[in-house]
Amino acid sequence: MIYQFLVSFVIGIIFEFIFSAGLAFSLLVVLVSFCIFLILFSQNDDTDIAKKILIIGLAFSLGILRMSLAQNLPDSNLYKMVGQKISFEATIIDEPDVRDTSARYTVKPTLSSKSLVLLITDRFPEYKYGDKIKVSGKLDLPKNFTSDNGTEFDYISYLSKDQIHFLIYRPEIEKLEGNNGNKIIANLYSLKNIFIEKISNVVPEPNSSLLGGLIFGAKQSLGTELLDDFRKVGLIHIVVLSGYNITIIAVGIFYLTSFLGRRKLGFVIGAVSILLFAIMVGLGATVIRACIMSLISILAVYLGRPADALRFLFIAGLLMLLWNPLLLFYDPSFQLSFMATLGLILFSPFIISYISKNKIGKYIPQKFGMREIVASTLAVQFFVLPLLIKMSGFVSLISFLVNPLVLPLVPWAMAFGALTGAIGIFSQMLSWPFGVISYFISQIMISITEFSASLPLATLQTGSISLWFIFAWYLGYGVLYWKLKNLTPTK
DSSP, X not given: OHHHHHHHHXXXXXXXXXXXXXXXXXXXXXXXXXXXXXXXXXXXXXXXXXXXXXXXXXXXXXXXHHXXXXXXXXXXHHHTTTTSEEEEEEEEOSOOEEOSSEEEEEEEETTOSSOEEEEEEESOSOOOTTOEEEEEEEOBOXXXXXXXXXXXXXHHHHHHTTTEEXXXXXXXXXXXXXXXXXXXXXXXXXXXXXXXXXXXXXXXXXXHHHHHHXXXXXXXXXXXXXXXXXXXXXXXXXXXXXXXXXXXXHXXXXXXXXXXXXXXXXXXXXXXXXXXXHHHHTOXXXXXXXXXXHHHHHHHHHHOOHHHHHHHHHHHHHHHHHHOXXXXXXXXXXXXXXXXXXXXXXXXXXXXXHHHHSGGGGGSOSGGGHHHHHHHHHHHHHHHHHHHHHHHSEEETTHHHHHHHHGGGHHHHHHHHXXXXXXXXXXXHHHHHHHHHHHHXXXXXXXXXXXXHHSTTSEEEOOOOOHHHHHHHHHHHHHHHHHHHHHSOOO
């Protein structure tokens, strides 16, 4: 029933998003569903069908109702000041997004009860989470933009899902006081920054930034050229904060540990790694959602029962959309993490079976869980491909080859990088051996990436693809899964 409920709930959200049906239509759906249920039930017809119709109707109407309540309008007082230079006090409520030459701060103004403001300014001087500041600058509205690949990014909606409705470029900022945020989160951010600093004291750039991206999603010093190379070969997911990234890495950790015959240990280490990641990154909403999806992924692999894992995945997706239905349309991290987990659950068993029964298995050893890692990587890459094309405007023709080469190195790079940072807190000299190992591992990853990106026809420009095309693509995946399942003998 959970599958019908979630699908009907999502359809209700989409219906309200397109048609703005509202509360009255939602109540009408409930009334019609209840009447059909009573008629079928009273006539002693198939009561299961009656119950399904009622549940589907209730879920559909709940989706309409929840989406209608998710009106995300900007603060009217601030909206009147758009285009004017204003001055206000605010508190930095999220970790600063630091780039090579700039920084972005999400602040909550004291004069607004519902809207947040994004400040885009120079990298220095630096400010921290929890700082109370005085801001002066011209208040603007976000604008959508078109990327170099011809795809339009809905920047307005992407920000508004997190209540960010305004931005200020190059504001004047004066720090008034610090430590106004949550003490626990502030300490976690500080600990993360200390880790990154200790790693960079031992490991040179860009390797230290790559390690920071792998462990914490911090990629500010990788440089534009190297980041473009990671995108070209389909590896950008390992250095950005997303459930797609965490899912692949967590499953890799599980298999690398469980090849010793200790599946429980593999599950525990994978789960603990995810929890440590969430804590170190700061327990933000995006992080928590991504980690929940990743935990479900390794639970699916550990249980070996796709049906149970699917149930957990759909329940998690339902709860997240109940909390914020706008995630369905405007949050790439949610979309990728959900679809990556779904692809892993549905298709990795078939790929493992194919590798084991065919000649290709000779070239992919069973040691270190390599077959499972390759199968999981291919399943995830294969299933999220339509979304990646939609978001990036191109398809990496070599990602299916590069990912199985690089991803087995990621858990080792993360482990030795984390040890470098942790031991470096107490002694930089003792952290050197671990730093040297993490440097060489990360250098292999960078070298593979740069070489692969330099190959001709590494990427194919596709431009933007329509949502209808993506829908048809996933419908094809559904047909493929149905055929593969019917071809697979039941135990």
